[in-house]
Amino acid sequence: MKLTGFQLADWSLSHRDASKFGLSSRWSNKDMDPVLPKDRTWTTWDYIAYWVCDATNAGVWQLASSMLAVGLSWRQALPALAVGNIIIASVMVLNGTIGARLHIAFPVLNRSSFGFWLSYFSVISRVVLAMFWFGIQTFTGSECVYQMLKAIWPSTANIPNHLPESSHITTVGMMCYFLYWVIQFPLMFVSPQNIRYLFTVKGIIVPFAWLSILIWSFVKVSAKISLVPLHTTLSGSALSWAWLSALNAALGNYATLSVNIPDFTRYAKNEEAQFVQLFIIPVAFTFIGFCGIAVTSAGEVLYGEILWDPLRLIDKWDNRAAAFFAAFSFILATLGTNISANSLSAANDMTALFPNFIDIKRGQVICAIIGGWVLCPWEILASAPGFLSFMSGYTVFLGPFAGIMVVDFWLVHKGKVDVPAMYDPHGRYRYWNGVNWRAAVALLFSITPTLPGLINDINPKIFVGKASLLFNIAWLYGFFSASAVYLFLSKAFPAQETFLADVILGDDFGLNTPTQSSAQNERDEQANVFLASHVDWGTNPLADGGESHHFISAKSKVGKR
Template sequence: MALLANFSIDSSSVSSDSNTEHKTGRKGWTNPDMEPVPVHLRTWTTWNYVAYWFCDAFTPVQWELASTMIAVGLSWKQCLLVILFGQVIMGAAILATGTIGARLHIAFPVIARVSFGFWFSYFAVVCRVFASFFWFGIQTYIGSECTYQMLKALVGPAFLRIPNHLPESAGITTTGMLSFLLFWLIELPFFFVSPTKIRHLFVVKTVVVPITCLGMLIWAAVRVPPHISLSRGSLRGASPTPWAVVSALNSAIGCWSPMAVNMPDFTRYAKNEKAQYIQIVVFPLSITLITICGIVVASTTEFLYGEVIWDPLLVIDRWDSRPASFFAALSFALAVLGTNIAANSVSAANDMTVLWPRYINIRRGQVVCGVVSAWALCPWKILSSAPGFLTMLSSYSIFMAPMSSIMVVDYFIVRKCKVDISSMYEPDGRYKYWNGINWRAVVAFIVGFIPTIPGLVGRLDPSLSIGGTSHIFDFGWLYAYIVAAVAYCLLSAVFPPYSSFVTDESP
């Protein structure tokens, strides 16, 4: 019997039937980590999703979110409005894909086979793995900067006197490499923690890190009251162009675009579908709160140190109190650790289980991600010598947006929430389409992605004259998400993929 997934599906029957199928006929194409999550492992509650997003949001990267917007002329008030509006949009996109995972209890790489076709889904998976690998390495380097501040506070001036034995071409110093190694070793044990239990790390971070951020906010407000620092400093803004505002909105949205693709990796563990609905509220709220901390503290540093310092670790570096510096840096290290595990290593591991199901499970996938991202990619060299590459990496949102929207409209509109779970694990099953490729998804992806290319090229090489087409990139995520969704719906209406549809009469 086909397994039907709709609004009234009995989730326990999905789990038991899929496990039977795994034992009897599709062993080469799946493993236990790819199967629908059994009922006893669906342990994530509403509180866990609150903790998850506060865990992801409260990091040094999000602290600095408003900095680029201030640089193009937005005032701090405009920044907050743009960020809040952008995160509401992204929160809706995350909730949409997350609901699919919460209903089916299946990870993104398997769900993608329904929309893209069994074999073309691997393209989407590889794109997500690529983003996870590089961002894991970069976040690990940011974590090493936290470790550096901890060692400096713990050891004192003696740590700064450690001689540098690495050449300038290495892109990192001896103390920097030591900090990097220590933070990576701290991350290592968490690779072996099951996603069903890693939620406890999110809870701890949700308590510790916001307290630190609040402490820095109070410190800043006491030293220089916000009504002075924000009204008289350089964060008042100028007169941004409309395109600058649109670009800022796109930046606020785009930095979370991978999570709008693979949120099912986490909502699959939800106790029930309603448990993850809180994301639409807690996601924009958490991002906005950390942004407020960043704006107030940055405005204060202009009065205290004569320059606007957006990086919270550089603010900590200016403090005279070694205990305060140590515990603040420790909190931010915990922040980076939680985000790196949640958004990068677990996501990469879920994707790799599909690429090599016989050999890779979630634990092994996290180890592969941790080793390759940290040591093979050398993130310190990327950050020190390849600003153009980082621009391209930060533009991955134009790849992620069409993937997310195609999956959403395919499940909710085209298929009306009815899918055959068993066929998701069969290359010759219902989702084979044409040689494993759903050409509708291919065309929709191209229509959503290609027009943003000129703007991306212009960002990488400002000397090139791209003309007005560069503005499409300014709202690239919104363009790619909406256009790909509309194109896919139209193509599916004109050329319905009848053979992939599930009906009440399906065998």
């Protein structure tokens, strides 16, 4: 009797979730195919809920408060936050429209601008970062669980510790971490089409809870006492650099999603559904930032210390019911953010790396196990502040990534791209051996000057002089310098093989519609005939293990839609 599950082939998706778009399971599966029309279900309200959900997280709360620590007043911190969010929202819509128009995920889309193989640099980077941040956000969620348990059973704070100090976590801390991870784990099995309901619930409950906390702060301490006396302690160039640094921090907060937003906008009912991001992102994020500033300032008056972490503020409350519900709102906030910003993004990228074995659900489970347990986030938080600085400083890469994507689609190719070719390593987006050297040069020119500042941020003992100032505007510098270099090189040395008379979508091939049994076979045969008459077979059809490349290089003469 043959045992299943113990051989690599037993885990293959080729039979259960095989690609209905490309005929080669090596380069795609169902989750990486262009989204079927029936699955394009996200409306404007879903994107509002999504961003209200993402805005309500402890990180945004703390970001605005931390701007006060560098010497800015709240009147200077809020404009930095608002301007940063307006810029990032603009990039979000530009890249989001690509996903909504082409219905494909970021790892696939990225191949058209970076080249098939160079695109894996950004994909692998995103996987690693997402898993680390998943664990760190899970640890934040465990702190929320602790506050809830302490509100119900105050004796929770007195549970004896049986773990050694070298473990960097206590017995009660590990218990709360495990509880939060268990609460979070079932959501790994929810499809992206349905996870929007979680965002809707969070988008309703959490803003009302945090508005209540804001009102509490104004009732306890008048704004004339907590906010008005706060004036900047800086002047001249020091003030200018501090403000630019705050602006860069606001940009970097969601710089990752500005790159991989197509992972979510590909589910949009239409392009217009996601345009609301241009409005909702600045409003929601700036408001939550103001909440963080106001409540933190009130807490300083009440408790005599700056409590940047809202959970530390809640820990000071005597009202156990208020502490419980406030902590619950932060659990819900952390939960939604960890799914949207980390596990789903990591899963999409892992699906692109191993489409024959990993789909989105499997990718999320892998992220939850590796990010939640293998990486031991409590160890990272306790002993590796330099590594956290590196992950935060990774925006030096994200700005250039976003700039190249925007310029390539909107200015170089003017929206006329070939979706089927993005699934073929030998197609028109192969460039030079799978690398678009224009993008590589743009990355070199935009990233290298900011690396000394990143090194200094990780280890302040390494002196880099005024080079550290450029790191303070790393996203802005990276985005605009990469955009300019890439645009110049693409115009001066155009990749002629990538230019088309019109966009070629997956829908154009009739392979993106649900079919059944004999009707499926008949339509597949029709699709093959269609492809045979519209594709240049420029490579060995038996290359790469005998798999045919059905989307080598679709001709630009395909009719307009």
